[in-house]
Amino acid sequence: MQHGVKRVSLSEEAKRSKLEKDQIKIKKYRDLTSEIFELRDKKTYNDEALLKTNEILLINPEFYTMWNYRREILNTYKPDLTVYEDILNQDLNFVLAQLKRFPKCYWIWNHRRWLLFELVSIGKVNWKYEFGIVSKLLELDQRNYHGWHYRRFVVSNMELECKDDLPKILKINLDEFNYTTQKIQKDFSNFSAWHNRAKLIPKIHDLIHKNQGLPSSSETDLFQNTKSILDNDLEMIKTGIYMSPEDTSVWYYLQWLLSDPFFKNGFESKEDYLEVLNQQLQVIDEVNEMEKEDTGKDNVGCLKNIVFIKSLIQQENNQDKLTDEIKEALKILTEIDPLRKNKYLQQLAGKVEIC
Template structure:
C-alpha cells in the first residue's frame, strides 16, 4: 500500500499482457516527446508547438522541461500583442485548473499558475479576488493539501499589496489576516489532523499581533470577533491551548496536534512574553504552565492505557519534550529514562538500533540530549529516535 493505493503484484504472463496493451501508448508518448524536443531545438514558437505541449502535459504534468518550453512559446509567439497575451494567460489559468483537479500535488502545475498570474500583473489584468475564491474551492475539495495552503498564503500576500494601495489599506490588511485566522479555526474544527491549517496558524499569529501592535488605529477602527485575542501573546496562548486540548483528547495519536502544542509552549513569541518583565514570577508562571500541560498529557495517557491496554506513543513523546523544556537547567534523568524506555518498547517503527542504547549511561550526558532537542525542529524526536540513540551511543563510546 502506497499513498492509499494498493499495490498489485503481476506474474510474468500478466506483465507481458500489460506491456502489449501499453506499448502503443508508450510509443505515442516517446514520439510526441521527441517531436517537441525537435521543435524546441529549432526554437519553434507557434500554435503547433503550443498545442503539442498541451498534449504532452496532459499525459505527464510533471515534465517540467515542457512547462518551461510552453512559457517560452507564450512569450515569443503571443507576447507582442497584449490583448492576445491576456486571453492566452486567462485560458492558461483554465487549463491549469483542469490539471490541478486531476493532479493536485504536482509542483510544476502550481508554479505555472503563479507565472501566469505575474504575467497578468505586468499587464495590469490580474484578478486576485477571483484567485482567492478559486483557492478556497480547491481546499474544499482537499482541505489538507499543503500545496493549496501554500498557494493560499501566496494569494493573500498579493491581496495585501493590492489593499495597501487604498486609503484604508492597513485596516483591510489586518481584517484579511484575522479572517484567515478564523478560516484556520474552522478547518481545524472540522479535522484536527489538518497539519496545514495548524501550520498556517503559526504563520498568522505573530503576523496579526505585529499588525495590531504597529497600527493601533487600525485595530481600534475594525470590529472583528477574533481581534480581542491579540491583546497579548499570552491571551492567544491560553485560547489556543483550550482549542488544542480538544484535539489531543480526540486524536492523541495524531502528530499534528502535538507539533502545534510544542510550538505553543516553546516558540519565542510566547516564551518571551513570560520573560517580559524579567521577574522570577514570570519564569515560575511559565514552568507552572508546562506542568499543567504535563498533568493533562498524563491524564490522557492514562485514559489511553485504560482503553487500549498500553500507553500512547504520542503522549510519551510529548511528555519527554515538555519535561525537557520545564527542566532545561536540571533534567530529571530518572523521569527521562523511564519515558525513553517506554518509547523504545512501544515505538517499533522508529526503534532502529536502540539495542545499542545504554540508557543509564546515555542519560548521564543529558546536556547533549537537551541541545539536540532544543536546536531541532518540533518533529525531530518523533522521527529520529534511532538517530538520537546512535549519536548518544557514539558519545558514550568515544575513546
C-alpha cells in the same frame, strides 16, 4: 490485499495484451516527445506547438522542460496585449483542469504563478478571483500542502494590492486565521492548517500592536496579549489531544505554543510559565492514563510530550541532568516505539537535546 483492494492475478494472455497496449502508449509518448523537442530546436513558437505541449503535459505534468517551452511559446504573443491577456487566461483554465487531476504536482503550481505574474506585468491580474479558486481547490483536498502554500502566496499578493491600507490588511489576515480555525475544527490532523495558523498569529499580533490606531473588535481582542492567544489555542488543542493522541500535527503545534519565544516572552514571571507547563502535563497525563486503560500501554505521543514538557521545566529550573522521571519515560519509549529506539537511547545518553 493492498490498501483494502484485492489483488487480481492476470492470466498470461491478459499480461501479454497489457504489455502490447503499454508498448503502444510508450512509443506514442516517445514520438510526441521527439517531435516537440524538434519543434523547440527549430524555435517554433506557434499555435500548433502550443497544442503539442498540451498533449504531452496532459500525459505527464511532471515534464518541466515542456512547461518551459510552453512559456517560451506564450511569450511570443506578448506584443498584442489583448491577445496575450486572453491566452494567459485560457492557460489558467488549462492549468486549473490539471490541478484537479494532479493537485500535488509542483510544476503545475509553478506555471500558474508564472501566468499570474505575467498578468501582473500587463495590469490585468485578479487576485480575488484567484483566491476563490484556491479556496475551492482546498475544499477538494483540505490538507494539500501545495494548496496551502499557494494560498499564502495569493494572500501576500492581495496584501500588496492594499498598499498601506492597514485595516484591510488586518481584515485579510483575521479572515485567514478564522479559516484555519474552521479547517482545524473539521479535521484536527490538518497539519497545513496548524502551520498556517502559526504563521498568522505573530503577524496579526504585530499588525495590531505596531498600529494602535486600528479599530478594536471582538476578533482583535484575542490578540491584545500573547497570553490570551496561548490560552485560546491551548483550550482548542485540548480537544485534539483527547480525540487523537496519536496525531503528530496536534503535538507539533502544542510544542510550538509551549516553547516559542513569542509566547514565552509574554509571561510576567517564570512561575506563570511553569504553571502553564504543569497544567499541560496534567492534561496529557490524564489522556495517557485513559489510553493505558484501553490499550494496556502508554501512548507514544503522550509520553513523548510528557518528556518534552518536563525537559522545558528542567531548563527553566536550570537543571542539566535528566531527571529519573524523564529517563524512565525514555526507556518506555524505546520499547513501545522501536522505530525511534536509537533516538531515545541518544537522548538518554545526553547526546541529543529533547527540546
